Amino acid sequence: xxxxxxxxxxxxxxxxxxxxxxxxxxxxxxxxxxxxxxxxxxxxxxxxxxxxxxxxxxxxxxxxxxxxxxxxxxxxxxxxxxxxxxxxxxxxxxxxxxxxxxxxxxxxxxxxxxxxxxxxxxxxxxxxxxxxxxxxxxxxxxxxxxxxxxxxxxxxxxxxxxxxxxxxxxxxxxxxxxxxxxxxxxxxxxxxxxxxxxxxxxxxxxxxxxxxxxxxxxxxxxxxxxxxxxxxxxxxxxxxxxxxxxxxxxxxxxxxxxxxxxxxxxxxxxxxxxxxxxxxxxxxxxxxxxxxxxxxxxxxxxxxxxxxxxxxxxxxxxxxxxxxxxxxxxxxxxxxxxxxxxxxxxxxxxxxxxxxxxxxxxxxxxxxxxxxxxxxxxxxxxxxxxxxxxxxxxxxxxxxxxxxxxxxxxxxxxxxxxxxxxxxxxxxxxxxxxxxxxxxxxxxxxxxxxxxxxxxxxxxxxxxxxxxxxxxxxxxxxxxxxxxxxxxxxxxxxxxxxxxxxxxxxxxxxxxxxxxxxxxxxxxxxxxxxxxxxxxxxxxxxxxxxxxxxxxxxxxxxxxxxxxxxxxxxxxxxxxxxxxxxxxxxxxxxxxxxxxxxxxxxxxxxxxxxxxxxxxxxxxxxxxxxxxxxxxxxxxxxxxxxx
Numbered sequence: 001x002x003x004x005x006x007x008x009x010x011x012x013x014x015x016x017x018x019x020x021x022x023x024x025x026x027x028x029x030x031x032x033x034x035x036x037x038x039x040x041x042x043x044x045x046x047x048x049x050x051x052x053x054x055x056x057x058x059x060x061x062x063x064x065x066x067x068x069x070x071x072x073x074x075x076x077x078x079x080x081x082x083x084x085x086x087x088x089x090x091x092x093x094x095x096x097x098x099x100x101x102x103x104x105x106x107x108x109x110x111x112x113x114x115x116x117x118x119x120x121x122x123x124x125x126x127x128x129x130x131x132x133x134x135x136x137x138x139x140x141x142x143x144x145x146x147x148x149x150x151x152x153x154x155x156x157x158x159x160x161x162x163x164x165x166x167x168x169x170x171x172x173x174x175x176x177x178x179x180x181x182x183x184x185x186x187x188x189x190x191x192x193x194x195x196x197x198x199x200x201x202x203x204x205x206x207x208x209x210x211x212x213x214x215x216x217x218x219x220x221x222x223x224x225x226x227x228x229x230x231x232x233x234x235x236x237x238x239x240x241x242x243x244x245x246x247x248x249x250x251x252x253x254x255x256x257x258x259x260x261x262x263x264x265x266x267x268x269x270x271x272x273x274x275x276x277x278x279x280x281x282x283x284x285x286x287x288x289x290x291x292x293x294x295x296x297x298x299x300x301x302x303x304x305x306x307x308x309x310x311x312x313x314x315x316x317x318x319x320x321x322x323x324x325x326x327x328x329x330x331x332x333x334x335x336x337x338x339x340x341x342x343x344x345x346x347x348x349x350x351x352x353x354x355x356x357x358x359x360x361x362x363x364x365x366x367x368x369x370x371x372x373x374x375x376x377x378x379x380x381x382x383x384x385x386x387x388x389x390x391x392x393x394x395x396x397x398x399x400x401x402x403x404x405x406x407x408x409x410x411x412x413x414x415x416x417x418x419x420x421x422x423x424x425x426x427x428x429x430x431x432x433x434x435x436x437x438x439x440x441x442x443x444x445x446x447x448x449x450x451x452x453x454x455x456x457x458x459x460x461x462x463x464x465x466x467x468x469x470x471x472x473x474x475x476x477x478x479x480x481x482x483x484x485x486x487x488x489x490x491x492x493x494x495x496x497x498x499x500x501x502x503x504x505x506x507x508x509x510x511x512x513x514x515x516x517x518x519x520x521x522x523x524x525x526x527x528x529x530x531x532x533x534x535x536x537x538x539x540x541x542x543x544x545x546x547x548x549x550x551x552x553x554x555x556x557x558x559x560x561x562x563x564x565x566x567x568x569x570x571x572x573x574x575x576x577x578x579x580x581x582x583x584x585x586x587x588x589x590x591x592x593x594x595x596x597x598x599x600x601x602x603x604x605x606x607x608x609x610x611x612x613x614x615x616x617x618x619x620x621x622x623x624x625x626x627x628x629x630x631x632x633x634x635x636x637x638x639x640x641x642x643x
Contacts, residue, residue, distance in 0.1 A: 009081030011373030159188035165234030244436030357417030466499035
């Protein structure tokens with residue numbers, strides 16, 4: 001076994017690997033960018049090496065610097081985590097050439113699965129079912145249109161080097177094929193430097209079910225399936241294992257196909273074979289098709305660990321160190337059911353825009369597995385993925401595990417940035433998800449209901465008023481004033497709403513809070529008592545805000561009475577950055593005429609591109625940014641002439 005390894009990653013996956021290494025007695029070396037110098041994964045590791053600037057290209061993607069760090073610290077192996085260089089075969093070759101061990105598959109195996117068209121051809125040879133489609137070398141527009149006609153509409157155009165939904169377009173009819181093809185190629189060219197595409201038959205009722213495999217380079221086993229159908233923008237949101245409605249026959253068929261896929265490329269380490277399943281008639285063992293293989297550990301691997309009792313990172317270390325597979329197929333079984341929810345700093349109601357901020361408050365339930373790379377006081381920066389944590393629950397049945405998930409989300413406390421916590425709670429209670437009737441379009445169909453912002457009741461507002469006055473803990477001045485109860489007025493804001501509360505102190509730790517026509521009697525103690533009933537609410541404080549954690553997170557602004565109100569509101573016609581990010585492109589110059597909805601700029605944040613459009617018809621009076629500029633949220637990008 002290795003005595004020391006370097007982890008070529010950051011955030012929650014780096015912390016996750018360190019946890020297993022500590023248990024196994026393996027020392028760890030962290031690497032970090034300048035902005036991550038004080039990050040949780042750096043604090044957890046035995047040693048740490050700086051890689052450079054904040055941008056991934058200046059730090060976590062510098063393969064040579066990572067290898068140099070491993071050699072200088074005496075590390076024997078490199079664990080790539082996921083993302084960054086984890087599926088870069090050139091990096092694997094360089095690690096091998098330096099005399100280090102790459103904790104993962106060979107460069108040849110990664111290359112074999114790197115392009116979707118070549119991978120599908122290889123899987124067909126190995127007897128793995130693939131979606132009917134075209135993966136040929138002929139890339140002419142007319143030839144591709146003819147192939148789409150032969151497959152039958154609707155079809156899916158996919159970039160062969162794609163990922164994360166980029167370079168992917170669904171086409172319903174032949175007359176829209178040419179435009180969709182050009183759009184997919186343009187996006188693929190910018191994202192991957194490769195505009196080749198393949199065409200697949202569109203699956204009407206798709207479910208995304210994947211199989212965890214593990215190999216030693218010669219033989220492989222599978223650790224059953226995960227259902228990842230709850231997605232938005234082709235990004236997974238909540239994953240579960242095993243898949244609801246799975247039959248023993250289909251599980252055996254999918255598992256065997258995944259093992260054939262792994263063994264066909266001599267796979268070593270942890271990998272995932274992803275299938276698209278046509279669930280039009282339920283789950284059938286003749287309706288699943290190979291999509292792609294991820295040649296690394298997956299973000300959602302904890303649900304597999306929960307139902308199998310296997311530590312996949314430990315297996316990775318043991319096999320990379322030269323041991324045989326730790327278990328055979330007959331040794332593996334499923335116990336219970338598990339869910340994982342991805343908690344992000346993002347504004348679900350605003351189209352899931354990524355967010356930044358300082359985590360002024362962060363707490364997870366003690367009885368829930370929370371894989372995280374951040375702590376209270378840490379900053380969610382614009383440079384990396386905005387994941388805060390993965391919450392993982394495990395129960396004896398799906399119904400029990402799902403109730404545990406909803407409770408875990410309701411008891412999670414986050415403040416300092418907007419999050420998708422309320423969205424996850426709503427999703428965990430969605431009637432179709434609860435029944436196990438899931439497909440990849442579920443979120444899009446009900447996104448309006450699922451992203452509806454929760455509104456605090458008057459009881460929660462009462463607690464916010466007390467917190468704003470500092471009365472959520474013992475405070476001098478409680479009680480009476482001039483032989484009469486002390487009465488104070490407190491202003492709050494919630495979103496666009498102004499709130500005024502009249503608080504009367506009726507005794508030590510006792511208050512009467514009036515909100516318009518509603519009055520609540522509140523008592524402070526080990527728990528809050530409101531109108532005689534004990535409530536599970538908690539209070540948090542932040543700069544200019546108070547937070548009530550009560551099922552959801554309700555953040556109230558506390559106006560500074562000494563602040564001078566800004567007059568006039570937003571400047572008419574000014575286009576502002578909706579989030580911190582990098583200006584990728586500016587499409588207009590001063591003097592240009594624009595129509596409402598015209599593309600005027602592209603902003604890149606949290607690994608995603610966001611198109612900004614003109615708010616109204618007009619003439620561009622001033623452009624305040626250039627391509628490549630880094631801007632903060634609310635920064636003025638350009639101004640239209642006044643109407």
